[in-house]
Amino acid sequence: MALDPQLLEILACPDTHHAPLDYDAQAQTLTCTECGRVFEVRDDVPVLLLDEARGGPAAADDARGGSSR
Secondary structure (H helix, E strand, C coil): CCCCHHHHHHCECCCCCCCEEEEECCCCEEEECCCCCEEEEECCEECCCHHHCECCHHHHHHHCCCCCC
């Protein structure tokens, strides 16, 4: 089952910029159009938790060997 198109219209990144998300039905992920975080969709439920997202600003800091914290 795919995510409801009406739900996809209102979903946004949970970070402070609240940017729209792009849905990849095959990968079952939502990707933020601004920060690049990738959120999983598990059992047709979007998991929009920053701590569970892949990629984004924190991952870029880790890849460079630094941290913003």
